[in-house]
């Protein structure tokens with residue numbers, strides 16, 4: 001007779017399924033993280049490419065040591081990818097002869113050229129280690145997370161399993177999905193609510209402007225011909241020094257207090273009327289978002305928790321999963337568009353061999 005302490009295979013199966021599903025529950029629910037969409041997983045590459053995250057992290061540590069500004073570029077790249085047609089790597093695609101691409105639409109022209117090269121370099125390193133199984137959109141999501149962490153921001157888990165899109169958006173679709181810096185809070189709240197973001201998410205996501213730079217042309221409408229009355233006078237004078245004309249070709253820091261550190265000083269800037277864009281400063285002027293700005297300025301942890309929440313949501317916008325899309329062999333082109341050049345063939349052979357042995 002079987003002892004009562006011995007589990008039947010049915011019981012074992014039941015217990016192991018409970019354990020299997022509980023790890024997802026533990027990761028997302030217990031940490032208070034947003035739910036993940038079907039097809040993505042917190043452990044997607046744990047067995048098939050266990051070194052993925054360390055390859056990306058180690059490489060970016062070196063890249064940022066040489067130029068910390070690249071962190072901001074990568075964070076913005078992921079945002080521009082996700083808001084237009086979903087996080088499908090479409091912003092990385094070069095245009096075809098058929099017309100201008102998402103990449104060359106006005107808001108994307110100020111993405112850093114270096115950011116595209118960094119993503120492609122990461123892809124090459126990852127594919128060399130694991131074969132062609134990780135998408136460019138997953139790599140962009142991990143790079144954005146590491147940009148936040150390596151500049152002093154919060155660490156967070158990134159659900160993975162995105163596939164790369166087969167086409168890019170039109171210029172119009174790109175413009176319609178990325179809000180202009182001249183937008184006020186009403187426009188911001190309305191436009192972002194269509195993507196599932198509430199007022200707290202909007203204020204938290206805007207906090208990404210705690211790192212990075214802007215070109216003069218993105219905000220000089222607040223200086224010329226008339227100075228925006230909501231702008232601190234000394235701040236405005238300094239900006240005029242950096243941007244003597246409305247179309248000056250210079251750049252300024254987004255967060256005057258700590259431009260290269262991911263912290264809550266951006267909200268302190270807003271409270272001192274030193275926000276760079278109308279879309280930033282109006283978050284403090286508008287009664288619907290003012291208290292959220294103040295609470296983030298007072299308590300960095302509150303900002304970090306809400307930022308992580310909003311980033312995980314953003315990183316899952318309209319993702320392609322399962323059999324949708326493809327895993328690109330080069331981030332700037334669809335697999336079908338691949339030019340058959342000798343360098344590509346050699347690289348693919350190398351990747352196949354290193355993944356096998």
Ligand code: HEM
Nearest residue numbers: 072073076079110179180181205208212213214215218279
């Ligand atoms: C919600 C409305 C937003 C508007 C209107 C906006 C607008 C802008 C503009 C105009 C620039 C400067 C571009 C230039 O002239 O070079 C910029 C930079 C930047 N944005 Fe945003 N943005 C928004 C949201 C976000 C979000 C959600 C993120 C990321 C989660 C983000 C991350 C960044 C970063 C890191 C930079 C600096 C980039 C660099 O240094 O290369 N922005 N943004």
